[in-house]
Amino acid sequence: MEGARLFDAKTFKEIMEHNMYIDSSIRDKIKSNLESLLNVRLIEVDVDAGDNExxxxxxxxxxxxxxxxxxQTVKSESVAAKAVFYLDWLINHKSLFNKLAQKAMPNINIDSIDWPKAGLLCIGxxxxxxxxYIVSHIDRNIELIRCKKYDRDILIIETVYKPAGAKLSRPIAASLEATVPNVEQNRAKRYTKISPTPRIGYCQIQDGKHxxxxxxxEKCEIFEIPISIYLxxxxxxxxxxxxxxxxxxxxxLNDNEMLSSNIASFAVVSLKDSSIFIDRGDNVLLKLNNIPSSVQLRDKNIVSVDSQNNFLRFYKQVRHNADSFMMSAKAKGHTLAFVLKILDDGVLLRDIETGKEFFRDMDTEGITFKEQQILCLHEGNIVHTLTSCKFYTLSSFYDRFEYGTVEIKEGLTFLKKLSGEIVMINDAPDYLRPGQVAYVDENNNFCGIEDDGDGLEVDAVKRNVSNISTFKRVSKKERIEVTKQVLILGNKAYENSYKLCLLKFGYKTEVLEGFEPWAKISNELRDxxxxxxxxxxxxxxxxWRVKKxxxxxxxxxxxxxxxxxxxxxxxxxxxxxxxxRTAR
Structure with a gap:
């Protein structure tokens, strides 16, 4: 006999186990009985963690x-990746936790909370x-708890994995404290200590390594990058x-930037009591010197400094899209797939890098991801889910834009496409105006507008196209390039028709009534x-004025x-x- 079986002691009939996934009814019952089941006190449920999490x-x-x-609502989910992600979120949101804890338990002493033992219980x-195996090697306070349901409404809860001893969580990321490894772990993994303190560098991806x-x-390989993190x-x-x-x-770091020989270290900015400090990674705050009056630094900015902690320069934010992180995903052997359709027996996906569509068999009952999200796959298994479709659609890998003119009716925003179809724009921003040329993705999610005076191709800020030439591919469906501007003096009632028709051939169109004051018309003639x-x-x-x-x-x-x-x-x-012009 393999494994445990459950029998009725009176009839000796076997009580059958159900194929178990954590549905909403079981989840709600466990939430309502946390203290009796798991010896933990409930503080808050369904907490917004940002980015649709x-x-x-x-x-x-x-x-x-x-x-x-x-x-865990589906077996194919990567437990380790989600556990690390949420545990990091918890550790980095102390103040929110303290606020919720005081609300749920008014008599609690916040100073008595044992943050070094912050942990996560995963029930599946x-x-x-x-x-x-992966959880046991992460060195985090993560427990795996199996939940099985049998006939007669019997529920069995079993601890599958619990850290041995008091395994501590990583310190708060904002404090920049590094985890000090235990001796046995170092001996097993044979890492070499190469620096007396933690430090900050920038990532280079070469030959499948970070x-x-x-x-x-100085360049050193980065070890133990969590499976759910791309650089x-x-x-x-x-x-x-x-x-x-x-x-x-x-x-x-800016692409192709030449680093000054004066740079002694990179550091993170910390604003405290109207003063500006830096942390070079060793959790020691030092005063930042000689900041130019024209530079406005924010908390958590990255800067470079010389050996005397004099300011040298600050750096720009990463573009959060597939262009930026595709190289890292490939180095890990991951495939990024866009969820097109969820069916009863599987999921229709599109490989973001190649654009090829494929079907993946799976039981979709109880899954946590949704259509228009991105699955990170490793050897066919889901290791992570990215919730925002714009990670894909605002990258150069996306080539399915549709253009049209904006129409606003009764407070709702629509797009009249080049095909003549009129659709409601999802996530339409408040700044859209009737008659503007905008573009949406295949699901009619807003992607951007024509950049006045510069044409569609210049809309780089909204499109976030990466400068990494290695993974910037030529789009199958080129964006419409606006090269000329036309002014039509006629019936403004036909404005949308004019704009759509001429846009197909690269003309940006403005329409004015032929009876407008000449001063207004002459002002439009400039461009x-x-x-x-x-x-x-x-x-x-x-x-008469036109002819003259x-x-x-x-x-x-x-x-x-x-x-x-x-x-x-x-x-x-x-x-x-x-x-x-040619004849001349």
Whole structure:
């Protein structure tokens, strides 16, 4: 006989086990009985962790230690990756935990909370041997608890893995303290101590490995990067004395930047009592000297300093998209896949790097990810989930934009696409105005607008296209390049039709009523390449001024107000203008 079996003592009939996953009813019952089941006190449920992440339960352990209770709802989830992610979140949000704890337990002494023992309880229907193996090697206070349901509403809770002794959590990432490894672990893993203190460097990814580069061009491989964390090329990281990963800062070194020989170290800014300090990674605060009056530093900025802690420069934030992190994912052997459709028997995915679509068989009942999210796959297993689709759609890997003009009706924002289809724009920003040219992804999520005066291609801030040439591919579907601006003096009721029709050929279009004051019309002429006059919809005075004052740019006089007829005349005028310039 293999494994334990449960029998009724009176009838000796076996009580059958159900295929168990933690559904909402079981989850709610466990939450309501945490103290009797797990000896922990409930503080708060369903806590917003930002970036569309929710934490199931925040609780207080029997040793007055902060805890997160995480429910594993599908076996294919990577327990270790999620556990480390949420435990780091807990440790970095002390003040929020203290506030919630005081609300739930008014008599609690905040100073008595044992933060070094902060931990996580993961409750699931079952765990693989790989889950237990990885968790046992992470050196974090993480417990795995199996929950099985049998007939007759019997529930069995069993601890599968519990850290031996008092395994401590990593210190708060913001304090930059590094984990000091125990002697046995160092002997087993044979890491070499290469620095007397933790320090900050920037990441370089080469030959499938992540390296930390320090001032003086010293380069060392980074060890123990959590499975759920990707690093961007040139992103600043904190490593300990053994060059083991500790923290990733949201800042990076500019591409192709030549480092000054005066740089002694990189450091993180700490603002305290109206003074500016730095921490070079060793958790020692030092006064930052000689900051230029034109520089405004923020808390947690990364800066470089010389040997006397004089300010040299600060660095920009990392672009959080697939362009930045694809190289790191590939170095780990991971595939980033966009969730297109969730079906009963599996999931339709798209490989973000290649654009190829594929189907993955799985039982989708009880899964935690959703459509339009990104799955990080390793050897077919889900190791992490990215909740924001913009990680993909705001990268150069995405090539399915659709353009159109903005329409606002009864407070709702719509897009009239080039195809003529009208759709509601998801996540439409408040600054959109009727008549603007905007573009959305295949699910009609807002992606950006035409950048006034510079055309669509310059919208680099909203598109966040990476400068990393290694992984910047040529899009299958090029964005429309706006090269000319047309001013139409005619019936403004046809504005959207004009804009859509001419946009297909790279023309940005402005439409003014032909009866507008000439001062307003002349103001629009400054950046105009072609003027179209609808002769049936313009005042005599404005017609006279057009013929007299517009002499340096082509003018098209159209008897028709249809968009297609006007487009034909604009293209013809452009060709004539080119021939004249060539002849000259």
């Amino acid at each position: 929710r934490i199931d339960v925040i609780a207080m352990g029997s040793e007055n230690n902060p805890l997160i209770v995480l429910f 229907g079952d765990f693989t041997k790989y889950d237990q 390296y930390a580069v320090f001032p003086g061009k 961007a090329q040139n992103q600043f990281v904190l490593v300990d004395e053994y060059n083991r990963f500790q923290y990733a800062f949201p800042y990076w 105009t390449d072609v003027v179209v006059v609808v002769t049936s919809h313009i005042s005599h005075d404005n017609m 004052e517009i002499t340096d740019i082509p003018v098209v006089y159209s008897e028709f107000d249809g968009a297609n007829r006007i487009l034909e005349q604009v293209l013809a005028a452009e060709n004539i203008s080119k021939e004249v």
